[in-house]
Amino acid sequence: MADTTTSVPPSRSRDLDKLLLRPGNLVGPRFEPGTELRDDLQTFAKVLVVGAGGLGCELLKDLALSGFKNLEVIDMDRIEVTNLNRQFLFRLEDVGKPKAEVAAKRVMERISGVHIVPHFCRIEDKDIDFYNDFSIIALGLDSVEARSYINTVACSFLEYDSDDTPREETIKPMVDGGTEGFKGHARVILPGITPCFECTIWLFPPQVKFPLCTLAETPRTAAHCIEYAHLIKWDEVHHGEPFDPDNPEHMKWVYNEAVKRAELFGIPGVTYSFTQGVVKNIIPAIASTNAIISAACALETLKIATECSKTLSNYLTYNGSEGLHTKVAEFERDKECLVCGPGIRIELDPSITLQKFMDLLEEHPKLRLSKASITHRGKNLYMQAPPVLEEMTRSNLSLSLFNLMGKLPNDVVHVNGITSKNDQKTTCLRKLRVVFKGVDGVTDMDTAGGA
Amino acid sequence: MIKLFKVKEKQRELAENASGGAPVKKQSAGELRLHKDISELNLPKSCTISFPNGKDDLMNFEVVIRPDDGFYLGGTFLFSFQVSPIYPHEAPKVKSKTKVYHPNIDLEGNVCLNILREDWKPVLNINTVIYGLYHLFTEPNYEDPLNHDAAAVLRENPKMFESNVRRAMAGGYVGQTFFPRCM
Numbered sequence: 001m002a003d004t005t006t007s008v009p010p011s012r013s014r015d016l017d018k019l020l021l022r023p024g025n026l027v028g029p030r031f032e033p034g035t036e037l038r039d040d041l042q043t044f045a046k047v048l049v050v051g052a053g054g055l056g057c058e059l060l061k062d063l064a065l066s067g068f069k070n071l072e073v074i075d076m077d078r079i080e081v082t083n084l085n086r087q088f089l090f091r092l093e094d095v096g097k098p099k100a101e102v103a104a105k106r107v108m109e110r111i112s113g114v115h116i117v118p119h120f121c122r123i124e125d126k127d128i129d130f131y132n133d134f135s136i137i138a139l140g141l142d143s144v145e146a147r148s149y150i151n152t153v154a155c156s157f158l159e160y161d162s163d164d165t166p167r168e169e170t171i172k173p174m175v176d177g178g179t180e181g182f183k184g185h186a187r188v189i190l191p192g193i194t195p196c197f198e199c200t201i202w203l204f205p206p207q208v209k210f211p212l213c214t215l216a217e218t219p220r221t222a223a224h225c226i227e228y229a230h231l232i233k234w235d236e237v238h239h240g241e242p243f244d245p246d247n248p249e250h251m252k253w254v255y256n257e258a259v260k261r262a263e264l265f266g267i268p269g270v271t272y273s274f275t276q277g278v279v280k281n282i283i284p285a286i287a288s289t290n291a292i293i294s295a296a297c298a299l300e301t302l303k304i305a306t307e308c309s310k311t312l313s314n315y316l317t318y319n320g321s322e323g324l325h326t327k328v329a330e331f332e333r334d335k336e337c338l339v340c341g342p343g344i345r346i347e348l349d350p351s352i353t354l355q356k357f358m359d360l361l362e363e364h365p366k367l368r369l370s371k372a373s374i375t376h377r378g379k380n381l382y383m384q385a386p387p388v389l390e391e392m393t394r395s396n397l398s399l400s401l402f403n404l405m406g407k408l409p410n411d412v413v414h415v416n417g418i419t420s421k422n423d424q425k426t427t428c429l430r431k432l433r434v435v436f437k438g439v440d441g442v443t444d445m446d447t448a449g450g451a
Numbered sequence: 452m453i454k455l456f457k458v459k460e461k462q463r464e465l466a467e468n469a470s471g472g473a474p475v476k477k478q479s480a481g482e483l484r485l486h487k488d489i490s491e492l493n494l495p496k497s498c499t500i501s502f503p504n505g506k507d508d509l510m511n512f513e514v515v516i517r518p519d520d521g522f523y524l525g526g527t528f529l530f531s532f533q534v535s536p537i538y539p540h541e542a543p544k545v546k547s548k549t550k551v552y553h554p555n556i557d558l559e560g561n562v563c564l565n566i567l568r569e570d571w572k573p574v575l576n577i578n579t580v581i582y583g584l585y586h587l588f589t590e591p592n593y594e595d596p597l598n599h600d601a602a603a604v605l606r607e608n609p610k611m612f613e614s615n616v617r618r619a620m621a622g623g624y625v626g627q628t629f630f631p632r633c634m
């Protein structure tokens with residue numbers, strides 16, 4: 001028999017109902033508790049999980065159990081035996097199959113009513129519209145490149161009003177998790193409001209790169225021996241054939257060479273899995289750290305979607321390696337960030353030539369920018385140097401900027417050049433939101449256009 | 452934000468048939484920074500840069516160095532540059548395309564230059580790297596050897612090193628290794 005003590009029909013997740021059906025003190029300004037909210041979460045919230053590895057498996061499971069019903073997952077990797085200790089959705093018989101497909105299938109089998117669309121491809125293979133379709137993007141990645149790419153895409157949807165306020169409906173929230181052994185982070189990125197990935201890229205330490213001559217002459221560690229086999233010996237023997245880290249035969253070859261090298265120099269510690277680790281820059285992963293970080297990310301995703309509580313503001317670090325330290329830091333946006341910042345708004349007459357535009361940049365009170373080089377959507381409109389590019393772009397100077405920019409009523413261009421402030425000359429790179437006056441389609445809204 | 456998602460979903464259904472000016476691929480922060488680096492290049496006469504994929508692909512380019520001093524005077528050396536989208540968080544990847552008898556460049560084109568690996572910093576730029584390469588030719592050093600034999604000869608017998616370099620650049624054998632002409 002159904003529970004008759006309450007007028008609200010019970011959902012599978014009673015605990016979630018406690019959050020969504022009752023008012024609270026920490027809720028967001030637009031929070032309206034009730035079954036409609038719970039149902040809308042299931043109907044209208046669509047979350048993309050990027051990565052179906054250690055974090056991605058956890059995220060999918062956690063989100064599915066938190067009331068999200070429309071999920072998609074993207075990952076280009078296939079399952080390897082070494083994944084099985086922590087990527088708990090996978091079994092031995094899955095080895096060799098695409099992670100995204102198996103992960104989606106397993107979660108759907110276990111949690112009824114959840115729909116998960118897998119995408120077995122590179123994140124760059126999807127066009128930008130694909131990403132715009134999601135309410136929230138949750139990142140379970142292990143590379144700076146991939147994070148930076150998704151961040152650029154998500155920030156490209158951001159639009160600013162003419163007074164440089166971000167338009168709320170264009171904000172594509174991201175929740176990012178990352179782990180390394182006992183350490184991890186979880187963060188909420190609301191482009192235009194909290195710092196984007198690029199604003200704080202310095203948080204990621206650059207990868208350690210050994211000097212090549214050390215590898216060639218004076219190896220001291222197992223990693224040196226492995227990198228020697230990977231970076232030097234491979235080329236020497238395989239003239240021109242590129243090393244493929246996903247090809248087990250290649251990996252085996254590098255391992256064998258590294259062992260020989262280690263024996264020659266009396267260095268211990270070269271194993272096959274360490275070889276994989278060094279070559280693919282695999283960070284040691286601990287299942288429970290992944291679980292902690294993913295749980296935090298899933299809850300933040302739920303909070304962003306429902307506003308049932310304030311979101312993390314904005315960067316949580318977790319360090320369990322010596323005792324346990326955890327704290328939340330509130331990082332600040334880089335106001336001049338090329339990716340998420342508003343840039344400088346400039347209204348122009350559509351008849352203006354590129355040369356005249358450059359003259360205006362010199363006179364513009366906020367810019368005072370001389371010797372400008374200008375790029376628009378990956379097309380170099382004018383380059384001051386080197387001479388070969390200056391020559392190739394010089395003929396653009398007499399052309400109409402409006403035409404050069406594809407007759408768009410408004411769009412972003414990036415310029416760099418020299419500014420002088422208080423007689424000090426510095427080089428700078430700036431984002432400009434160009435708005436053409438009197439062209440159809442111009443509103444007071446112009447796109448931030450991302451980077 | 453669920454209300455927003457709901458509104459957006461409804462709008463999307465309405466706009467389904469409207470022509471959506473699909474946004475094109477966005478430039479990464481790395482591309483923009485590289486654009487700045489390239490537009491500020493200030494190279495010595497002995498170094499020239501070219502863009503095999505045209506003016507809009509700056510991420511892959513080539514640099515030719517013609518040393519105007521030292522052992523390698525008269526030679527022409529081609530390098531390929533590959534720049535990552537997270538540049539300058541990561542150094543550009545540089546390979547020598549010319550087979551060269553050089554203590555700091557191996558026969559596969561790997562280059563031992565500290566600022567390309569362990570000493571790379573985001574404040575450095577393409578100009579610094581090209582100058583670094585140029586200096587490898589005017590001041591080859593036997594302390595960071597990638598080509599062990601060449602380094603040993605430079606250390607023990609600079610005269611012989613010089614004649615080996617000349618022979619290699621003119622197109623010929625040094626020991627067992629053949630070097631195509633590059634002058």
Ligand SMILES: [Zn+2]
Binds near residue numbers: 334
């Ligand atoms: Zn930013």
